Amino acid sequence: MPEIIIDLSQLFDDNAKLSEFDTYIQKAKELAGEGNNIILTGAAPVWLYLKIAHALHGKARKLIYRSPVIGDVVIFDHSPD
Template sequence: MAETVIIDIESLYASADTAKLSNIEDYIRQIIGIAGNGNDVVLTGAGPVWLYLKAAHALHGKARKLIYSSPVTGNVLIFDHSPD
């Protein structure tokens, strides 16, 4: 059974106050490490659109299901590769 993993995008760059494009590879390594393989992943938190898009691309083929969650939109399914 897949585990649900929540990744707060803002936590990836919290010590810098703003995400830096020059650190994208580090952010993606962190995201992939936190997400694991075959889990349901929820991306949330403040962050630039480019970081969310890069995260979604990096998690395709690793996550079973990817969801974006915000107080405004609620949960938005990005992809679902579960056999159910």
């Protein structure tokens, strides 16, 4: 299964804005594709991580948050393995 890394800091310039939320969601969905293992990483506000994770539920097979401090944290895993 492909593993796709989405660096949330690349979705916006300078500061993330709530007014641009739909754009961030669309970009993340395009990058994620369907049924892939997704890793979210990068400097971004917590609200953006939460909203992107929610938007990818049902699209991603597995979602991981990659922390620079503690490593990978599985958010959800819908693989039959």
